[in-house]
Amino acid sequence: MRKINPHDFKVARRGTTREINRQIALNLIRTHQPISRADLARLMNVRRGVASLLVSELLSESLIFEGALGEAVGRGRRPTFLYIDSRQRCVVGVDIRASRTYILVTDLMGKQLGVVSSFQTNKDVAVLTQELARRIKQTLADKEVGSCAGIGVVVPGMVDPALGGVLHAPTLGWRDVNLRDPLAAALGIPVQIENSGKACALAQLWTTRGDMVAATNSVFVSISDGVGTGIVVNGELMRGRHNTAGEFGHVPLSIDGPRCSCGATGCWESYVSNLATLSRYFGHDLAEARPRDAETASFTVEDLIARARAGDAKALAAINSTARYLGLGLASIINSLDPARIYIGGEITTAWSLIEPIVRGAVRERTLTDFGGTTEIHIVPAEEHPRLRGAVALVAAPAFAAPMVA
Amino acid sequence: MRKINPHDFKVARRGTTREINRQIALNLIRTHQPISRADLARLMNVRRGVASLLVSELLSESLIFEGALGEAVGRGRRPTFLYIDSRQRCVVGVDIRASRTYILVTDLMGKQLGVVSSFQTNKDVAVLTQELARRIKQTLADKEVGSCAGIGVVVPGMVDPALGGVLHAPTLGWRDVNLRDPLAAALGIPVQIENSGKACALAQLWTTRGDMVAATNSVFVSISDGVGTGIVVNGELMRGRHNTAGEFGHVPLSIDGPRCSCGATGCWESYVSNLATLSRYFGHDLAEARPRDAETASFTVEDLIARARAGDAKALAAINSTARYLGLGLASIINSLDPARIYIGGEITTAWSLIEPIVRGAVRERTLTDFGGTTEIHIVPAEEHPRLRGAVALVAAPAFAAPMVA
DNA sequence: AGTATATGTTCCGCGTTTAGACAAATTCCC
DNA sequence: GGGAATTTGTCTAAACGCGGAACATATACT
Numbered sequence: 015m016r017k018i019n020p021h022d023f024k025v026a027r028r029g030t031t032r033e034i035n036r037q038i039a040l041n042l043i044r045t046h047q048p049i050s051r052a053d054l055a056r057l058m059n060v061r062r063g064v065a066s067l068l069v070s071e072l073l074s075e076s077l078i079f080e081g082a083l084g085e086a087v088g089r090g091r092r093p094t095f096l097y098i099d100s101r102q103r104c105v106v107g108v109d110i111r112a113s114r115t116y117i118l119v120t121d122l123m124g125k126q127l128g129v130v131s132s133f134q135t136n137k138d139v140a141v142l143t144q145e146l147a148r149r150i151k152q153t154l155a156d157k158e159v160g161s162c163a164g165i166g167v168v169v170p171g172m173v174d175p176a177l178g179g180v181l182h183a184p185t186l187g188w189r190d191v192n193l194r195d196p197l198a199a200a201l202g203i204p205v206q207i208e209n210s211g212k213a214c215a216l217a218q219l220w221t222t223r224g225d226m227v228a229a230t231n232s233v234f235v236s237i238s239d240g241v242g243t244g245i246v247v248n249g250e251l252m253r254g255r256h257n258t259a260g261e262f263g264h265v266p267l268s269i270d271g272p273r274c275s276c277g278a279t280g281c282w283e284s285y286v287s288n289l290a291t292l293s294r295y296f297g298h299d300l301a302e303a304r305p306r307d308a309e310t311a312s313f314t315v316e317d318l319i320a321r322a323r324a325g326d327a328k329a330l331a332a333i334n335s336t337a338r339y340l341g342l343g344l345a346s347i348i349n350s351l352d353p354a355r356i357y358i359g360g361e362i363t364t365a366w367s368l369i370e371p372i373v374r375g376a377v378r379e380r381t382l383t384d385f386g387g388t389t390e391i392h393i394v395p396a397e398e399h400p401r402l403r404g405a406v407a408l409v410a411a412p413a414f415a416a417p418m419v420a
Numbered sequence: 421m422r423k424i425n426p427h428d429f430k431v432a433r434r435g436t437t438r439e440i441n442r443q444i445a446l447n448l449i450r451t452h453q454p455i456s457r458a459d460l461a462r463l464m465n466v467r468r469g470v471a472s473l474l475v476s477e478l479l480s481e482s483l484i485f486e487g488a489l490g491e492a493v494g495r496g497r498r499p500t501f502l503y504i505d506s507r508q509r510c511v512v513g514v515d516i517r518a519s520r521t522y523i524l525v526t527d528l529m530g531k532q533l534g535v536v537s538s539f540q541t542n543k544d545v546a547v548l549t550q551e552l553a554r555r556i557k558q559t560l561a562d563k564e565v566g567s568c569a570g571i572g573v574v575v576p577g578m579v580d581p582a583l584g585g586v587l588h589a590p591t592l593g594w595r596d597v598n599l600r601d602p603l604a605a606a607l608g609i610p611v612q613i614e615n616s617g618k619a620c621a622l623a624q625l626w627t628t629r630g631d632m633v634a635a636t637n638s639v640f641v642s643i644s645d646g647v648g649t650g651i652v653v654n655g656e657l658m659r660g661r662h663n664t665a666g667e668f669g670h671v672p673l674s675i676d677g678p679r680c681s682c683g684a685t686g687c688w689e690s691y692v693s694n695l696a697t698l699s700r701y702f703g704h705d706l707a708e709a710r711p712r713d714a715e716t717a718s719f720t721v722e723d724l725i726a727r728a729r730a731g732d733a734k735a736l737a738a739i740n741s742t743a744r745y746l747g748l749g750l751a752s753i754i755n756s757l758d759p760a761r762i763y764i765g766g767e768i769t770t771a772w773s774l775i776e777p778i779v780r781g782a783v784r785e786r787t788l789t790d791f792g793g794t795t796e797i798h799i800v801p802a803e804e805h806p807r808l809r810g811a812v813a814l815v816a817a818p819a820f821a822a823p824m825v826a
Numbered sequence: 827a828g829t830a831t832a833t834g835t836t837c838c839g840c841g842t843t844t845a846g847a848c849a850a851a852t853t854c855c856c
Numbered sequence: 857g858g859g860a861a862t863t864t865g866t867c868t869a870a871a872c873g874c875g876g877a878a879c880a881t882a883t884a885c886t
Contacts, residue, residue: 015821017625017655019632020451023444025464026437028843028872034432034826035874038424045426052833058431064874066834089884090832172789182789219423226425231661243756247653249423254758255637256791261755264788268674268686269748278786280674342675349667350649350756352660380684382670383578383588385662415421416826420440434841434874441843458864470843472865495853496863833882844871854861 016420024418032068033417035060039068041414043078043096044123045223050084050093069096077413098123102160106150106203107405108167109210110135112185112239115142117149118402119159122410124221127159130399139191147200165205166408167193168213168401170240172258175208184275185239206408211236211260212251213404215244218357218394219251220407220414228355228390233347234400235262237340237360240275241283244404245351249416263287267342282346285339288315288361295332315361322368336362337369341376348377348386355390359400363393422826430824438474439823441466445474447820449484449502450529451629456490456499475502483819504529508566512556512609513811514573515616516541518591518645521548523555524808525565528816530627533565536805545597553606571611572814573599574619574807576646578664581614590681591645612814617642617666618657619810621650624763624800625657626813626820634761634796639753640806641668643746643766646681647689650810651757655822668753669693673745688752691745694721694767701738721767728774742768743775747782754783754792761796765806769799 035058042057043049049057055065072078079099083092100121109116116132133149136142154162171183178194180186198205208216215234222229230249236242241263245252252259263283264276271280272290284290295318321329344356362369378387394400441464448463449455455463461471478484485505489498506527515522522538539555542548560568577589584600586592604611614622621640628635636655642648647669651658658665669689670682677686678696690696701724727735750762768775784793800806 015656015818017636017817017820018444018447018822019636019655020447021632023447025444025466026440026843028437030437030440031432031434031842032873034436038429038431038826041424041426041429050833060431061875061877062834063836063876066836067873083882086832086883088832089830089882091834091882093833226427230423230425245757247658248656249425250421250654252653252757255760255795256758256789258789258792259756259758261758261788264755264786265671265752266674266748266786267672268676269786270674276788342672346671349670350665351651351658352662352665352667354661380670380672380675382667382682383662383664386664389661411423412421414424416424419825420444420822432874437842437873456864467844467846468865469845469867472867473842492852492863494863495851495861497851497865499864828886830885831883834880836879837877839875839877841874842872845869846867847869848867849865851864852862854859856857856859 018420023420026419030417030419032071034419035064036068036071037414037416039065040072040077040098043072044098044414047097048081048084048095050095052093054096100125103163104154104159104161105163105406105409106153106165107402107409108146108150108165109399109401109405110142110167110169110186112170115146116399116402117146117153118399118406119153120406120410121159122163122413124403124406124410128153130402135186137186137188139188139193140196143193143196143200146197150201162201162203164409165197165201165203166213166405167197167205167207168210168405168408169193169207170210170242172256173207173209174257175206178205178207180207204409208404208408209242209244209257209260210401210404211242212244212253212257213408214242214357214359214394214400215246215260215404216251216407216411217400217403218392219246219249220411221403225355231354232357233262233351233353233355234357234359234394235344235347236400237286237358237362238288240287241343243347245353262343262347265343265346267339282339282343286336286343286362291315291332291336291362292318294335295329316364319361319365319368322365330368333362333365333369334372337365337372338376340369341373342380344373344389344391345377345380345386348381348389352386353389355392357392357394357400359394359396361396363395366393424826429826432825436823436825438477440825441470442474442477443820443823445471446478446483446504449478450504450820453503454487454490454501456501458499460502506531509569510560510565510567511569511812511815512559512571513808513815514552514556514571515805515807515811516548516573516575516592518576521552522805522808523552523559524805524812525559526812526816527565528569528819530809530812530816534559536808541592543592543594545594545599546602549599549602549606552603556607568607568609570815571603571607571609572619572811573603573611573613574616574811574814575599575613576616576648578662579613579615580663581612584611584613586613610815614810614814615648615650615663615666616807616810617648618650618659619814620648620763620765620800620806621652621666621810622657622813622817623806623809624798625652625655626817627809631761637760638763639668639757639759639761640763640765640800641750641753642806643692643764643768644694646693647749649753651759668749671749671752673748688745688749692742692749692768697721697738697742697768698724700741701735722770725767725771725774728771736774739768739771739775740778743771743778744782746775747779748786750779750795750797751783751786751792754787754795758792759795761798763798763800763806765800765802767802769801772799 274281
């Protein structure tokens, strides 16, 4: 039951019906491929004639292609199978992080076409843009990937996708930096840019198979140096007025808690970020400066988890403590948004088998309803590259999105 | 950019275009009345012929009516003005609270038709249903209000609008109670039921004039015995998987804080509810049982505010303390959802002129971005009856909602 | 070889927008 | 007072796309 905005609506035109049904057909082919025109018509509950016309339109735009004939189930003419046409077109996903920058090439369906490459991030935007352009050119030339439909870039910080600018990325030290236009100009390819937490949520929305209801109402929680979240409501990414929706990392667990990098105190992030977990292990006061001495500089959460698994009680205690705070924060997300599913990404998830009971216990402890306590929690391993997948989705998804209407 | 759910979509039929445009026309008449067919066509950017057809359809369903001829602006034929037809049809809104139950009759546009009546709430559902039915019958017979299109009921608790049941309403002591069906059966009128925080959000969404962008991305925070919130995203009420989205009242300010009625500790509600404010004034430990002795039983927040305005320093301190916690909690809402506007309702708002600087200061203190700190805050006075307006919207809004498509 | 069945195409009907013409109503101007 | 200009509202034909059914094609079973 959506309200029509009387100052910003879209009247249905003669071609709107077709536009809508075309997108539905495209999505059904995407999720059910290989599929015949007849099956498509049955799924859509339209006559075969209509499905045929929709298909021929998609064929003429080479969004799909006709593959080999399928086997007839019983008797009767064999169906011609339809597939999304992701041949000779690719998408580049770029994940810029404080330490390194990652590049991935996929086809339009998000299928990985090469290895993930990476290089050290130069925080000077001009230099970084140049290096990115050089490496992307190289990648596109090397591979048999066809033409590039677009480049998606994700950044750990506040982004204005409409203007293409990074408004504030603390870990990169960027403020009011336009990355999109110079990169697009250097390559002659359209560039989309978005916050990485939101991109992760997009990745799950567009790549999750099976239970779509859960993916269309979900929250992605990404835990690394900071805590970022992306919220998906009714199959749509929640942006908020200034595209900053999803900063759950700075909702407090205790307003009198440790100082957070954002300047406030007791943020969830200051309890569960990788730095917080490591600080807890090394016994530093969390309010102090970040540990960067010789012993701790190269020590990561993965190392900590390895020690915990090897029997280091202090390491285990640090992780368990993070697990508990993680659960308490998730409970806030559940109470406030009641998502069907929560995705969790980040290094800490490699310890999931250790911490799951603690996390779930803490969730149950603070959720208001029994339903809330049983909210699905899905772990997204780093090997799935959720941020890069999200960057790709920025480019690939619009072709499949529902048309704006009413 | 919404994703089409491949397991639950709506194909566009032959009549879908008309359905969409019909609703747009209806909404434009609603917001711009009185309006002529020609102006409607200009607003919609369609031919006058189309607008005429849409109008004649709406006329035949008596959703609108033709009023007197308007004055010609320059030369030319005088336009016939169109109006939403809210004559002889009414909606009943019911607000069930722990102490009293309120009833309001409005027309389809939400215009108040009589006085708000109320009676003491009997927590036995059978008795309450009977009394409600009796009083509503009486109200509908007394007034020259025409036939009743539906009854909207709001309850302070967890509701399943689809099943018509109240799953859990702590202050009423209800659990798994079906209120909708017995009431509908007793009156022969369809009944809609919803949580009161969500209803308040709906009320603002459907009755706010002017800046629609703000209303379509807003959060309503209702502060009384408890703290309830309703979230509106893209012009649609956010329900969540179990219709429990919006329980920001139980997001903690400090997990080690005072015990909350929900069983957890340090919930925002336990800092800013009316009881919390009063307890602070009387110096009780917030974790103790609620103050209900002779002195405090009948003392309300309004009384407290009156004392504060009269110069009672202790009263002012209690209110200021609540104001600060209120702002800190609002900051969490802003950080996590980035709404364009926050509406605040409840008794404490009568002290807004006293507490506004403190609230805004606390908001700025914890919001992550400068944008966030300047988020619009609108006070909704009790005289506007936001809960009752929301109850009415439950019935009146569907006729104006955008059709589900794609 | 004949029949049954499934797929994919084609044709016509009908609802809706699009475009334009036209009558009715009203003001302006001579 | 009368004609021109302008605006409103209706009407008709064309274009677009779904709805339904017929038809050709292709395959399996008997």
